[in-house]
Each structure stands twice: as C-alpha cells, then as structure tokens.
Amino acid sequence: MSFRPRRSALFLPASNPRAIEKARGLAADVVILDLEDAVAPDAKITARAAAIAAADQGFGTRETVIRVNGGDTEWGAADLAAVRDSGAIALVPKIRNADDVRTCRDRLGCGTPLWVMIETCEALGRLQDIAEADVQGFVLGVNDLALELGARPGTDRAWLAPVQAIVLAAARSRGVVALDGVCNDFSDDVRLEAECTAAAAMGYDGKSLIHPRQVDICNAAFGPDAAAIEWATRVRDAFASSDGGVIQVDGKMVEALHLVQAERILGMVS
Numbered sequence: 001m002s003f004r005p006r007r008s009a010l011f012l013p014a015s016n017p018r019a020i021e022k023a024r025g026l027a028a029d030v031v032i033l034d035l036e037d038a039v040a041p042d043a044k045i046t047a048r049a050a051a052i053a054a055a056d057q058g059f060g061t062r063e064t065v066i067r068v069n070g071g072d073t074e075w076g077a078a079d080l081a082a083v084r085d086s087g088a089i090a091l092v093p094k095i096r097n098a099d100d101v102r103t104c105r106d107r108l109g110c111g112t113p114l115w116v117m118i119e120t121c122e123a124l125g126r127l128q129d130i131a132e133a134d135v136q137g138f139v140l141g142v143n144d145l146a147l148e149l150g151a152r153p154g155t156d157r158a159w160l161a162p163v164q165a166i167v168l169a170a171a172r173s174r175g176v177v178a179l180d181g182v183c184n185d186f187s188d189d190v191r192l193e194a195e196c197t198a199a200a201a202m203g204y205d206g207k208s209l210i211h212p213r214q215v216d217i218c219n220a221a222f223g224p225d226a227a228a229i230e231w232a233t234r235v236r237d238a239f240a241s242s243d244g245g246v247i248q249v250d251g252k253m254v255e256a257l258h259l260v261q262a263e264r265i266l267g268m269v270s
Helices: 017-023 041-057 077-083 097-108 127-131 142-150 161-173 191-201 212-222 225-238 256-267
Strands: 008-013 030-034 065-068 088-091 115-119 135-142 176-181 206-209 247-249 252-254
Touching: 008 017, 008 212, 017 041, 030 041, 030 247, 041 065, 041 176, 077 088, 077 097, 088 097, 088 135, 097 115, 127 142, 127 161, 142 225, 161 191, 161 256, 176 191, 191 206, 191 212, 206 212, 212 225, 225 256
Parallel strands: 008 030, 008 206, 030 065, 065 088, 088 115, 115 135, 135 176, 176 206
Antiparallel strands: 247 252
C-alpha cells in the first residue's frame, strides 16, 4: 500500500512567474496555481495560460493543482476546459452540493482528478453527497466559510473545530484527501504550528498555505517524528516475517490496522 505525502499545499498566484519559478525549489508537497482570489479580473486569461504552461513543465515530484474560477463566473468553464488537458488536478471553489460537482465533472471528463473547496454553509450540510460525487480531495476554505457563518475568527480557531471534524469524517468515508485551511498570518510561526499540530492530530493529510516560509513548519507538523518512524519500521518488519494475524511488537499486540498505520507513516518519508 502506498501513501502520497500532502503535508503542505502552497497557493501561488498563477500570474506571478517569479513565485512559480521559486516554487520549483521549495519543499512543498503540493503546488496550487491560483486563478481565483490571487488574480485580478484583467489578468485571468493570461494567468490561465501561465498556469497551464507551468503544469506542463511540472514541479518535479510535487503534485500540481490549479484552482479555477467558480462556475458562476465568466472564466470558470474555460478554466476547467484548460485544466482537463493539462495533467494537473482541478481545484474548484465555492462548491455547494453534488450537482455542482457533477457539472464540474461533465466539463472535466472522468480522467482529471477533482478537488473541491469546502467553504460554503450549504456544502457543510451536504458533505456526504459531495464526497460520493466523484471527488478526490477536500480543501477547507476557512476565510469564506467564516464570512458565511458570521464567525469571529480568533487565534484558537474554536469556531472551526466542529467544521473540521465533519469535513474530515466525510472525506475519510470515501477515501478523499483532506487538507486544512490556510493560516492568514504568515508571520506568526507559533500560531501556524498550533494550527498544524491540531489538524494533524485530528487526522488531516496536510494544510494549505499562502507563503513559502510556512512550508517547513507545516511539513514538520504533519510528518512523522523519529520515534514514529522507528515504530513503523519495527511493525512493518515484524509483519514481513510473520504469517499475519495479531503479533507482538514492543510488548504490545498489533494487528493489520497497525500495519496500515505503519505503511502510511513510512510512505511519508520514502
């Protein structure tokens, strides 16, 4: 069983060639080329072309994602058509329900991976339907969601915890990638580390980011520490020399589910 690390997913304006080039040397697991919030209306078309060119060139082992404009905008349909032939993952904002997903899928075809932003109140009530509508990833959109909810965001993110839990549960029920939302204050390392640690403990795959300086903190929080790697290695090796079933490792009984956990941990560092 293989697991692809998605600890850090860095948003970059597709209209900024310097940022795109710099990303090729960063340790982010996922590069998200943004055509939506980070691009002015008069730059949308040229940014689309730049994103497709960057996706064609690739970012080494990193996954390439293109966040398109919403389906209710004048650019949304053309963005999806462009991504369909690019080899990148499509990330669609403002998804409300499974019908929205099906519309996107009709425009993308069945071969393009589809991630969706969970950032509307309607989506929160329809998470299971969305998860079952042929999507491969959920990305929390905390800023838009806070606005719709009327939340008063604080450094403790207390308002967000219930949302994180239900989004993660829906994602996991269908094997969908789950990424926590951005930390807006890219100068506050303590806040970022706390957000990453909490989301990692909850079970999220990683976190979306808005600045390169956030990548290392995010990778450390979502990646396994030395003790976890050592444990996973012992579990894997113990199962490799056993006939399956329940076995003993470090004086504790472990079973098949622990092997899955161990393989996931080792997949993060391989």
